[in-house]
Every structure is written in C-alpha cells, then in structure tokens.
Amino acid sequence: MLPKVNQELFIQVASVDKEEEKQQYKSRIADLDENCIYMEVPIHVGQGKYLRLYKGDSLSIYFLSDSGTKNYFHSEVVGFKEDNIRLVSITMPDPGSISQVQRRNHLRVTAELEMSLRISDDLHFLAITKDLSGGGTAFLCDGHLPIEPHMRFDGWLLLPFRNGAIEHAFFKGEIVRLNQLESGRKLGMVSFTDIADVERQRIIRFCFERQLENRKK
Known part of the structure; x- marks a missing residue:
C-alpha cells in the first residue's frame, strides 16, 4: 500500500x-x-x-x-x-x-555489525552479524560456545548511521537455527521475539540507508 x-x-x-x-x-x-x-x-x-x-x-x-x-x-x-x-x-x-507493526517480511540487507547476546549470567558473548532486517539477523560466533537452537537471550546491536551517529538497538531474541561451519565457527539465525517499536524502526532505518548505499555502487 x-x-x-x-x-x-x-x-x-x-x-x-x-x-x-x-x-x-x-x-x-x-x-x-x-x-x-x-x-x-x-x-x-x-x-x-x-x-x-x-x-x-x-x-x-x-x-x-x-x-x-x-x-x-x-x-x-x-x-x-x-x-x-x-x-x-x-x-x-x-x-x-x-x-x-505486525508484519514480519522486512527488508534484509548484508551487514557486518557487532551484536551482544546475553543468554544467562554465565553466558554472554559478542557476535558479528552477516545480514539484518527488522525481524531478525544472521550472525557468526566462535564454535566452542555452548549455544543451541531455541535459546532465548537479551541482545543489542551497534548501528552506525550515515550521519555519523552510532546507536544501540535493544531487543529480546531467540536462536531459531544453528549450523556448524567448516571453519569451526557457528552460523546462527535469530528472530526478534520482543522489541520496542522505536528499536525496530531504528534497525529498519539502518537497513534503508544500507540499501541506498548499495544502489549507488
């Protein structure tokens, strides 16, 4: 529409x-x-x-x-x-x-961003995203980490915008899929299960700016 x-x-x-x-x-x-x-x-x-x-x-x-x-x-x-x-x-x-707000088919862009995942007090680590959308992200992390599909966590993303601002987007997520790569690292897929509208819009704005940059190349 x-x-x-x-x-x-x-x-x-x-x-x-x-x-x-x-x-x-x-x-x-x-x-x-x-x-x-x-x-x-x-x-x-x-x-x-x-x-x-x-x-x-x-x-x-x-x-x-x-x-x-x-x-x-x-x-x-x-x-x-x-x-x-x-x-x-x-x-x-x-x-x-x-x-x-209720839709989940968001624009997805390639993006290597820093993401924090806190699964428990004893399991907290940083990962690097591979792509990003308003509904979730794919990420890479060390292969030795004891993570499994369906684990839920508190997370944030570091978003660098074109105007020079660097912002955090906070959310709750779930690991919906996890693959072991030949390199020894793990590739995970995350769904945002609980995210404030203002945080989702911040992510969508980043995706929009990244899409514009890609079109200009």
Whole structure:
C-alpha cells in the first residue's frame, strides 16, 4: 500500500541530536509521481514550528491506512520545488519496504555489525552479524560456545548511521537455527521475539540507508 495525495505523513528525522530525533512532525502529500513524493514542509506536532530539511536527510515516516494501521517506511530528501507553496521532494518507497507493526517480511540487507547476546549470567558473548532486517539477523560466533537452537537471550546491536551517529538497538531474541561451519565457527539465525517499536524502526532505518548505499555502487 503506497501513500496517496492529501494523505497525512508523520515524520521523524535522523539526527546526531538525540532530542531532535525524538521530535515528531506532520505533513501532507501535495503531489507524487513514480519516483518521488512531494510533501508540504513538515510542521512540529504540538509546537507548530517548521522543520528545516536539507538534501540527503534521512526520514522515518508513517501514514495511517483507512483501518487505522500505521504503515512505516524510510525515505530521503532529494530536493525542493515551488508550486504556489514550497514542497519537499522525498524518495517514493518500494511497496515491499513499507512495514506495518505486525508484519514480519522486512527488508534484509548484508551487514557486518557487532551484536551482544546475553543468554544467562554465565553466558554472554559478542557476535558479528552477516545480514539484518527488522525481524531478525544472521550472525557468526566462535564454535566452542555452548549455544543451541531455541535459546532465548537479551541482545543489542551497534548501528552506525550515515550521519555519523552510532546507536544501540535493544531487543529480546531467540536462536531459531544453528549450523556448524567448516571453519569451526557457528552460523546462527535469530528472530526478534520482543522489541520496542522505536528499536525496530531504528534497525529498519539502518537497513534503508544500507540499501541506498548499495544502489549507488
């Protein structure tokens, strides 16, 4: 489901300023085409101040469907145009990248990131991810570690963003599959079983930025 003309968008902008990143703005879609959404300059929800945007800014956005479901996507500012009023041009999302909270088919990207897994007080280790999505990740770890499928753990991921910010995403997970590799290391698959919406959106934003980087290569 893609957003439509006159639809209201609720927006957060990626920023090195933690307080700014928490602020929510809203806008209205004035026009769109195959590649871009043209929205009015976003205005702060509650304070009424306008958001100053720049080309290249990364945005986390959601809009409401007729049933009230929140539909999340990530976009990037690509320019501005004047059409009686000033409009902000942002990238049109791929339909498959739009995520509802209850959905699990998230965009997956290749990513080598540091991940912490705490299974018990006596079993706590770091691993390196192989890929990542809003629903889970694959990881590599030392082969001697006593881990098994269906083990549950508290975890965090270290996410380096394009604007220079480095953030943690916290979650509870389950090891759903585990393979022993010829190298002696273990390859595991993790599902996020309990994750706050803000943490999942942080991961999805990272995946979106990584996808944009891959497209530019």
